[in-house]
Amino acid sequence: MNTDGSEKDREKDMQWVRDFKAGDRSAFDKIMLKHKDRVFSVCYRFLGDYQEANDSAQETFVKVFSSLKRFRMESNFSTWLYRIAVNTCKNRLKSSQFRHRKKMVPLSDPGNGEGSNPAVTLRDEGPTPNGLLLRKEKMMLIQKAIDSLPEKQKSVIILRDLEGLSYAEVSTITGYPLGTVKSKLARARLGLKNRLQGVI
Amino acid sequence: MECSQTKRHLSEYIDGVLNTEKAAKVEDHLKMCADCRDELEALKGMIQTLGSLDIMEAPKGFMEGVHQRIERRSWWSRIFKSLFLPFRLKIPIQVASWATAGLLVFLVFHNMGTQEEVTTLMQEPGRRVAAEKTMDAAPQAIKPQKATRPAPALMKAEALPEKRAGKSVQLVLRVSKGNEYTSSRLRKSSPPAEKKLVRTARKRKEGYLDQVGGTKAPKDVPAGKASSAEADLAEESAPVPGVVPTKRAADRATISVAGGYDQLSARMSQWTREAGGRILRTDYEEPTGRPGRFSVEIPVGKVADFLEKLSGIGSIETLPEISSQETGKIVQLDIRLTYDR
Numbered sequence: 001m002n003t004d005g006s007e008k009d010r011e012k013d014m015q016w017v018r019d020f021k022a023g024d025r026s027a028f029d030k031i032m033l034k035h036k037d038r039v040f041s042v043c044y045r046f047l048g049d050y051q052e053a054n055d056s057a058q059e060t061f062v063k064v065f066s067s068l069k070r071f072r073m074e075s076n077f078s079t080w081l082y083r084i085a086v087n088t089c090k091n092r093l094k095s096s097q098f099r100h101r102k103k104m105v106p107l108s109d110p111g112n113g114e115g116s117n118p119a120v121t122l123r124d125e126g127p128t129p130n131g132l133l134l135r136k137e138k139m140m141l142i143q144k145a146i147d148s149l150p151e152k153q154k155s156v157i158i159l160r161d162l163e164g165l166s167y168a169e170v171s172t173i174t175g176y177p178l179g180t181v182k183s184k185l186a187r188a189r190l191g192l193k194n195r196l197q198g199v200i
Numbered sequence: 201m202e203c204s205q206t207k208r209h210l211s212e213y214i215d216g217v218l219n220t221e222k223a224a225k226v227e228d229h230l231k232m233c234a235d236c237r238d239e240l241e242a243l244k245g246m247i248q249t250l251g252s253l254d255i256m257e258a259p260k261g262f263m264e265g266v267h268q269r270i271e272r273r274s275w276w277s278r279i280f281k282s283l284f285l286p287f288r289l290k291i292p293i294q295v296a297s298w299a300t301a302g303l304l305v306f307l308v309f310h311n312m313g314t315q316e317e318v319t320t321l322m323q324e325p326g327r328r329v330a331a332e333k334t335m336d337a338a339p340q341a342i343k344p345q346k347a348t349r350p351a352p353a354l355m356k357a358e359a360l361p362e363k364r365a366g367k368s369v370q371l372v373l374r375v376s377k378g379n380e381y382t383s384s385r386l387r388k389s390s391p392p393a394e395k396k397l398v399r400t401a402r403k404r405k406e407g408y409l410d411q412v413g414g415t416k417a418p419k420d421v422p423a424g425k426a427s428s429a430e431a432d433l434a435e436e437s438a439p440v441p442g443v444v445p446t447k448r449a450a451d452r453a454t455i456s457v458a459g460g461y462d463q464l465s466a467r468m469s470q471w472t473r474e475a476g477g478r479i480l481r482t483d484y485e486e487p488t489g490r491p492g493r494f495s496v497e498i499p500v501g502k503v504a505d506f507l508e509k510l511s512g513i514g515s516i517e518t519l520p521e522i523s524s525q526e527t528g529k530i531v532q533l534d535i536r537l538t539y540d541r
Contacts, residue, residue: 162250162253
């Protein structure tokens with residue numbers, strides 16, 4: 001879902017949106033199939049909880065479904081989709097239910113109880129189980145460091161460094177001015193570097 | 201440029217969004233400062249690491265979950281739309297309908313409360329006398345109406361809850377010729393033209409009274425004669441104002457003629473009251489003005505006594521069938537009066 005992606009991808013999204021508006025509900029499935037992993041990934045980075053991320057990602061697509069007919073096609077579809085996902089996650093972060101759940105440590109959670117889930121896919125650094133374990137631990141520490149960031153810094157660094165969006169796109173999605181995006185990103189990177197000293 | 205300033209711009213410098221002037225100053229500083237160069241390398245490494253994190257796969261059944269949510273949501277939205285949209289039209293209608301329903305519920309419960317109050321009044325011994333007085337006052341109060349609107353005047357003693365009348369029984373009371381209640385006017389008046397009451401086979405009163413649990417079983421007496429038992433009954437009954445009781449062993453009735461049919465009505469009212477009941481309505485025949493029908497409500501347990509007293513007026517031609525096991529209920533007796541010529 002890289003918004004800097006090819007013009008072909010962008011045009012494909014727009015065509016599906018047009019088809020959906022024309023009454024083709026299968027077009028929505030095509031959109032969802034293409035973007036679901038990205039949306040879920042963003043939600044997971046935001047919330048640090050597998051189940052919450054699943055709920056939020058599904059909610060994002062439900063919102064997309066109900067408001068796609070009002071999409072004016074003036075902006076990039078993926079930017080619009082990101083914006084819905086980020087706002088959904090922000091609302092979820094603010095909800096009391098989420099705060100309550102974050103205090104609970106699942107029994108299945110080995111170790112720190114954050115960021116652990118069976119579906120996390122890691123880049124295979126080595127064939128040995130030890131390498132996989134180290135990779136997973138590193139991943140958990142990064143997620144924990146992201147979780148500890150303030151909300152604005154978190155959203156900016158996720159969109160820019162994890163999703164690879166441009167400053168302008170981050171500004172559009174978050175609604176922050178470009179200067180704010182730059183300053184928030186600089187602080188987020190500095191904070192994350194300090195938290196991950198010795199890990200990276 | 202100093203280290204602190206340089207470090208502040210490193211993020212933008214890495215992304216290449218720093219303006220050329222500041223970028224040149226950062227580069228100059230980095231050439232001289234190893235500490236800042238380390239900082240730059242650390243930041244680049246961290247950004248690279250974050251960028252290298254794989255995209256997570258959505259869980260299995262993700263799309264099905266979305267579809268289920270959409271279905272659930274559309275179901276709710278359909279209900280919402282059908283209930284509330286358009287707001288301008290449906291909200292006022294709903295408010296009005298709820299207000300109407302609330303008013304109806306209030307009225308129903310309000311009326312039920314009033315009926316229960318009447319029932320309670322009737323059931324409480326202390327208040328019963330007052331209630332009976334109220335009931336008996338009604339026929340007296342409507343007597344003037346009889347003069348202005350002679351007959352057939354349907355007189356309603358009181359608006360009563362229907363549920364109190366457990367059973368309605370019709371019977372025919374043949375008023376004996378020569379009876380004190382009829383002697384004053386019956387002899388003068390011509391026979392009623394509309395006298396078409398169905399007379400069913402006469403039943404023996406003894407049998408009926410045994411059936412309803414009465415203690416006394418007076419014999420069937422021909423018209424114009426009275427048994428000693430009836431005379432005793434007449435003696436036991438309370439005197440009616442304006443009526444002077446006399447003892448005549450040969451006669452069945454014991455009240456002298458003072459008011460004719462009016463006395464008959466008064467007597468009926470008295471016996472009904474004594475039985476713990478009330479008169480619901482009285483019909484008068486035209487043009488004679490004599491009572492043609494009484495509707496009374498009486499507790500089942502008191503029916504036998506009441507009928508015994510009625511037999512003092514005449515013979516009961518159609519005996520009601522009332523089970524003595526229904527004690528506690530109230531029966532409505534519809535008494536039609538016929539008169540011997």
